[in-house]
Amino acid sequence: MTALKLPLTSFKLPDGHYHGESPYDDYNYKHEVTFEIKEGELISVDYDEVHKLGKGKQDDTTYCKKMSVSGTTPAIAYPIYEKALIQTQNAEAIDAVSGASYSFYRLKLAMAYAILNGPL
Numbered sequence: 405m406t407a408l409k410l411p412l413t414s415f416k417l418p419d420g421h422y423h424g425e426s427p428y429d430d431y432n433y434k435h436e437v438t439f440e441i442k443e444g445e446l447i448s449v450d451y452d453e454v455h456k457l458g459k460g461k462q463d464d465t466t467y468c469k470k471m472s473v474s475g476t477t478p479a480i481a482y483p484i485y486e487k488a489l490i491q492t493q494n495a496e497a498i499d500a501v502s503g504a505s506y507s508f509y510r511l512k513l514a515m516a517y518a519i520l521n522g523p524l
Contacts (some may be wrong), residue, residue: 485507
């Protein structure tokens with residue numbers, strides 16, 4: 405996203421609530437992120453992948469059980485991403501969670517859409 409010159413660090417964003425989502429992928433999931441900037445600081449982040457039928461991956465116990473063979477699940481990886489974003493204040497400074505690198509890429513894409521959309 406740096407090549408696009410998008411400010412993926414919170415201190416460059418106006419205060420407010422942001423929401424972004426990627427287009428649906430080949431598996432019928434869109435990746436959604438909602439975050440809040442207050443006094444130039446990222447104070448909350450919520451990320452999930454939501455199926456066209458409305459079910460999020462984090463709360464889908466069947467999906468998480470199936471994915472656990474990869475070493476992680478959305479219920480494990482997504483909170484790690486959220487916490488890392490708040491700690492670093494920079495989407496470019498966090499690392500992908502092993503087994504959830506596709507979600508990492510799509511999280512950054514959804515964040516770019518949220519930034520382009522501006523505060524709600």
